[in-house]
Amino acid sequence: MDKLLLDAGSGGLASHRLVADLFLKYFDNPVLAAMNDAAFLEGDPQGRPMAMSTDSYTVDPPEFPGGNIGSLAIHGTVNDVAMLGAEPRWLTCAFILEEGLDMAFLERVVQAMGKAAADAGVIIAAGDTKVVPRGAVDKIFINTTGVGPILVDPAPMGHRAAPGDAVLLSGSVGDHGLTVLGRREGLSFEADVQSDSAALNRVVKDLVTELPEVHVLRDPTRGGLATTLNEIAGQSSTVVRVEEKDIPISPAVVAGCSFLGLDPLYLANEGKLLCFLPEEHCDKALEIMRRHEVGQGAVRIGSVIDPKEATYGRAGQVVLTTNLGGSRLLSMLEGEQLPRIC
Amino acid sequence: MDKLLLDAGSGGLASHRLVADLFLKYFDNPVLAAMNDAAFLEGDPQGRPMAMSTDSYTVDPPEFPGGNIGSLAIHGTVNDVAMLGAEPRWLTCAFILEEGLDMAFLERVVQAMGKAAADAGVIIAAGDTKVVPRGAVDKIFINTTGVGPILVDPAPMGHRAAPGDAVLLSGSVGDHGLTVLGRREGLSFEADVQSDSAALNRVVKDLVTELPEVHVLRDPTRGGLATTLNEIAGQSSTVVRVEEKDIPISPAVVAGCSFLGLDPLYLANEGKLLCFLPEEHCDKALEIMRRHEVGQGAVRIGSVIDPKEATYGRAGQVVLTTNLGGSRLLSMLEGEQLPRIC
Numbered sequence A, B: 001m002d003k004l005l006l007d008a009g010s011g012g013l014a015s016h017r018l019v020a021d022l023f024l025k026y027f028d029n030p031v032l033a034a035m036n037d038a039a040f041l042e043g044d045p046q047g048r049p050m051a052m053s054t055d056s057y058t059v060d061p062p063e064f065p066g067g068n069i070g071s072l073a074i075h076g077t078v079n080d081v082a083m084l085g086a087e088p089r090w091l092t093c094a095f096i097l098e099e100g101l102d103m104a105f106l107e108r109v110v111q112a113m114g115k116a117a118a119d120a121g122v123i124i125a126a127g128d129t130k131v132v133p134r135g136a137v138d139k140i141f142i143n144t145t146g147v148g149p150i151l152v153d154p155a156p157m158g159h160r161a162a163p164g165d166a167v168l169l170s171g172s173v174g175d176h177g178l179t180v181l182g183r184r185e186g187l188s189f190e191a192d193v194q195s196d197s198a199a200l201n202r203v204v205k206d207l208v209t210e211l212p213e214v215h216v217l218r219d220p221t222r223g224g225l226a227t228t229l230n231e232i233a234g235q236s237s238t239v240v241r242v243e244e245k246d247i248p249i250s251p252a253v254v255a256g257c258s259f260l261g262l263d264p265l266y267l268a269n270e271g272k273l274l275c276f277l278p279e280e281h282c283d284k285a286l287e288i289m290r291r292h293e294v295g296q297g298a299v300r301i302g303s304v305i306d307p308k309e310a311t312y313g314r315a316g317q318v319v320l321t322t323n324l325g326g327s328r329l330l331s332m333l334e335g336e337q338l339p340r341i342c
Helices: A013-027 A069-082 A103-120 A175-185 A188-192 A201-210 A224-236 A251-260 A279-291 B013-027 B069-082 B103-120 B175-185 B188-192 B201-210 B224-236 B251-260 B279-291
Strands: A039-041 A050-057 A090-098 A123-132 A140-149 A165-169 A216-218 A239-243 A274-278 A299-305 A318-321 A327-329 B039-041 B050-057 B090-098 B123-132 B140-149 B165-169 B216-218 B239-243 B274-278 B299-305 B318-321 B327-329
Touching (some): A013 A103, A039 A090, A069 A201, A090 B140, A103 A123, A103 A140, A123 B050, A140 B090, A165 A279, A201 A279, A216 A224, B039 B123, B050 B069, B069 B090, B069 B103, B069 B140, B069 B201, B175 B251, B201 B216, B201 B279, B224 B318, B274 B279
Parallel strands (some): A239 A318, B239 B318
Antiparallel strands (some): A050 A140, A050 B039, A165 A274, A216 A274, A318 A327, B090 B140, B165 B274, B165 B299
16 A cells, blocks of 8 residues: 555554554554553652653655654654653654555654654654545644653753853754755755754753753744743743854855845754753853764853843843844744744 | 634744633643743652553544534543543643634634533643644644553553453443534434543542452544454453443434444444453442443443353454344454544
8 A cells, every 4th residue: 555545544443554564663662562542651769740742743844854744743842841851751643644645755754753762762652643534634744742750850941041041052043944944945055954853852861960050941943042032031031142143053044044034043943952051050061062963063142131230121031142243132933934844 | 813823823922822812711720831841740759650642633523512622632532541540630732723713713622622621630731833824734633642640550451351351331332423423414313412522530530449450441432332342352362242232322323323324333432431340340330430420321231251262253353242142243443434533
């Protein structure tokens, strides 16, 4: 069978065949293989709190340089769970598939998911497959939901950003957003950029275990760096100031954004993290991040400022020191820059 | 705004407004309101194992007698988690919405979810919203994923069905499947039937705490009673024999199925459970089930038989004693009876 048939989502015999032939082949683990209504997860003898996060992936096109919707669905949710200072351990994975879907494509997606999960050290514990008639969905949507114990108390959270914190970024921004847009539009710069989609859980584990002083971890996905910084400034009622000259952006992304009239600070990233922590731990944190391939480009990009002492900007605002030395507010994303970017 | 705009899924300002105005309004709880990348869940001081389950809901039409896609998405996942003898505690909820969706309809769905979650005693801990361009999805798909501690050791599972077990069913079958189909096709019998969509976690909690001897709990959703019985027979390598005369089916469902040429034993249910346990606990289990409104119609429908002693059927098969006294194999659902039934 080279095209997916509607009955593969029936819950009956054809569904069981799809699960056995495809999902168990690439996701094989004893938890999933038990095939009950719910997965049985080991308890945590330490009774630690858990982080839980969900995301649906609708990226268009579903295959792009640097990954596909399957690897993205693993990385995105692994990262969201990790951002609470947690160790993502179990993921669920739910497919909504369009009748007639090319089976070779589906296998590539599932294979990429299996590899991404194994690389990140997480188990796909439970799944679901729905097949809907042609036209009811555009090819494939995937939901992943992740759970894992939180490694540090208190957990890093947006409201904990505090005056005096350094703001660190693990690498260049804009790569994922520009890559997907380029692929969608068939633009010629696509050869120079690829998605940064990657799992950040190992760098997070090192950060929070070696530096429990970390205040905030957040990955700047939809809405980009600018939107994520605004969320943190808002949650902590601080002013976040970042230096434009220190924000790493690859030459290809600069060129592509210039050509398309896009601002890379609003483009989605899928393998980068922001880390806020007291200034004195800045060098150590950068050293930890750079140990990992995904953190090679880690740099400090700014500081958290007490609103009462800010020369520009109010509580909850993000201020950019421009390359020319001026200051301007960096607002949250307004409108929709790129639908279906993740 | 009476139609959903694309920018509500941007991750930016419009997304934040949708979350604040709609989701937090109906799902309000401190875990969700913290608005971090992942939800912070309390640990379990007893370190008990957890059950985790995921399901995507694509039901067409999304509103039907007895519920809508929102209440169904809560009940379905609450029930799947419960079937492992667990107490569902936290749910995530991810929406994929079509640009231009009627906002009043979306509010009805979200309101129904909030009510269903509160009634079942579960918290919606984290969420995600994607808005895709018109045509990329049919109105609304919802994923819910649930987690909660398992209350009994060993947990009820399909492979634990054992010769000598009684097979109990909590009420009539076929109501959900026939209702949705009737609504979709605009058939006139629809006034007489409504979906049985309901949360089963409270009856499960009573069952497993008062009768830890329960071997299997399973809700017969997609594929219906026949398919679920086959799964259990297969996992336990037993023969399951059920009595056609004892399987409760409402007169309206019998009539509707007869008219449409459908077999109610293959129609989806969304508020029924199967319970397998040693014969001597049968009466007590029925008494517990009947205490609850969702278990009013609980009855015994059959038994588990050692394949070596079975007069008909092999290990992994389900045998139906027909109303005429004969025996026939009841197979798993082949093909697709009703796409988008849940």
